[in-house]
Amino acid sequence: MTNMDDWIRQKSGVSNDAAFAIDSENLFASLGVDVFKKLSRSFYDRVYADEVVWFRNIFKNKDKEEAIQNQYEFFIQRMGGPALYSERKGHPALAARHMNFNMTEKAAERWLFHMRAALESVPEIDEPLRKKMYDYFAHTAYFLSFRVSQKN
Numbered sequence: 001m002t003n004m005d006d007w008i009r010q011k012s013g014v015s016n017d018a019a020f021a022i023d024s025e026n027l028f029a030s031l032g033v034d035v036f037k038k039l040s041r042s043f044y045d046r047v048y049a050d051e052v053v054w055f056r057n058i059f060k061n062k063d064k065e066e067a068i069q070n071q072y073e074f075f076i077q078r079m080g081g082p083a084l085y086s087e088r089k090g091h092p093a094l095a096a097r098h099m100n101f102n103m104t105e106k107a108a109e110r111w112l113f114h115m116r117a118a119l120e121s122v123p124e125i126d127e128p129l130r131k132k133m134y135d136y137f138a139h140t141a142y143f144l145s146f147r148v149s150q151k152n
């Protein structure tokens with residue numbers, strides 16, 4: 001196990017196995033397009049209205065509607081649905097695409113705070129699915145914060 005894996009597990013509290021439990025079933029087949037759209041809208045409604053200004057400002061030059069579409073298309077593709085994101089934008093390359101943002105651990109924490117609330121706001125996502133998705137998000141958020149923090 002690399003230092004990165006250890007660090008991510010420690011920060012997120014999520015093992016690799018738990019993070020990738022999203023691949024043990026087809027979440028897209030269970031949830032469908034509209035649920036993913038709802039989740040991303042709820043998430044970005046929270047982010048763009050965040051009272052925590054430094055976090056909200058990470059998104060200030062980005063169009064909200066486009067951010068919503070980027071996110072739900074990526075989630076759909078990653079969770080068993082059609083490759084909508086890649087058909088439109090190419091490889092997700094998440095670490096590279098986050099390189100210019102202020103991806104601190106605090107930012108990961110705040111991103112996850114909003115994602116937890118967004119998941120809870122969508123009743124179609126039941127508790128076991130919510131946990132699976134949250135574990136994947138938490139693991140990925142700290143992965144991104146680790147990768148981007150190593151860029152120099």
Ligand code: HEM
Binds near residue numbers: 097136
């Ligand atoms: C750790 C905290 C995070 C911060 C501060 C952050 C910040 C951002 C920002 C500012 C954007 C640009 C908005 C746009 O134009 O789409 C973005 C895009 C995106 N983020 Fe994150 N993000 C975080 C975590 C995550 C996680 C955990 C995932 C996936 C599980 C993710 C997936 C994406 C995707 C797919 C895009 C669209 C990229 C593009 O097409 O350019 N992000 N993020």
